[in-house]
Amino acid sequence: MQLQKKSKKISAIAQNKNLSIQFSLDGFSFCITDLTTNDVNLFSEYIFEKTIASPELLLEKIMYIFANDKDLQQDFKSVSAIHQNNLATIVPNDFFDRNNLVPYLKYSVKTLATDFITYDNLSSINANTVYIPYVNINNYLFQNFGEFEYMHHASVLIDKLITKIKNSSIKTGFFVNVAPNLMDIIIIENDKLSMYNSFSYSCKEDFIYYILFTAEQLQMNPEEFQLTFLGKIESDSDLYKITYNYIRNINFIESTTCFFNEDDDFSNHSNYILLS
Structure with a gap:
């Protein structure tokens, strides 16, 4: 089974630790946090060669990862899981x-x-x-760890963005969370959620269409509003470049953890849901 893994570990794993997991049909990632200091000790990400066709096949991948990754074969004080899908x-x-x-x-x-x-x-x-969670994966995690908490990725994302807006001077936020083949658009105005929607895309033209369509529906001028990217997108990507052709003001979200350095395989905005 071919899996691409990227990982960063910064210190010895603590005794009292939390395991946080995020999974979708495109990948699986997890981080281990010291519950005493709230510091992230380890982050690992598995990127699938292609999108998995079903939750059943996704479970096979996850079972393989758990059987072969020693970092997951530990005792954890608490465990949480994030289901990432458009359901x-x-x-x-x-x-x-x-x-x-x-x-x-x-x-x-x-x-x-x-x-x-x-x-x-x-x-x-x-x-x-x-939402509809992947029950088969929940059952597998329960067999491994007993009681654990789980949420939909939209819940985690919205809560974090609302908190971020409230702690800033920003009045309106246009956020785009990018995953392979899936994008979330979140609009927050005056500390309140104006819109959340999730779109499947297969090419860069689909990607920019959903952004511009959303802006048009909300009567937001592409020459004026600030678009903030987070997730799997970088400034040298085709998705970013086509967006910049139409949107004048683009930035990447600032993470509160700063776990990754400039020379790492990850950027700080790339795993905002799991790490920030």
Whole structure:
């Protein structure tokens, strides 16, 4: 099984440690944190050669990684997992019924009668992320670690961006989180979420279309607003270059951890959800 692994370790692993995992059909990453100091001791990322076709095949990859990566074969004080997929929607509290989750997804996500649907409460915006987690992977993690926490990546991302905006002088934030074949667009205005959506893309033209379409719908001038990238995108990439043809003001999000150095294989904005 071919897997590309990149990793950074900065110190000996502490006794009281937390394992945080993030996975999607395109990759698997994890970090180990010292619970006493909150310092990140280790980050590792596995990049799949191509997008996995199903959660069942993804589980096979993850089982292989756990069986062969000694850093994962330890005792952890706590474990958390982040499901990264586009099987989610945001529902305000005023319209939310936790006992009837199916209708929230049926118009935007192809669901099956057997799908398990759950939600994360987002107290920062008085809303909930309703989503379909990969239950087979949750079951596997439970077999390995017992009780653990899990969330959808949109929940983690929105909470972090809302906090970041509140602690800054920025009034409006246009954020684009980039993953292979998947992009999240998050608009925050006056400390409140204006829009969240996730789009699948297969080429750079799709990518810029969704950005410009979103800006047009919200009547945001590409010559004026600030676009902030995070995730798997760099200034020398085709995605960045085509965006710069249309958007004048672009930057990368500043991470609070600064775990990576300039000479590392990673940039600080590249794993914002898991590390910041």
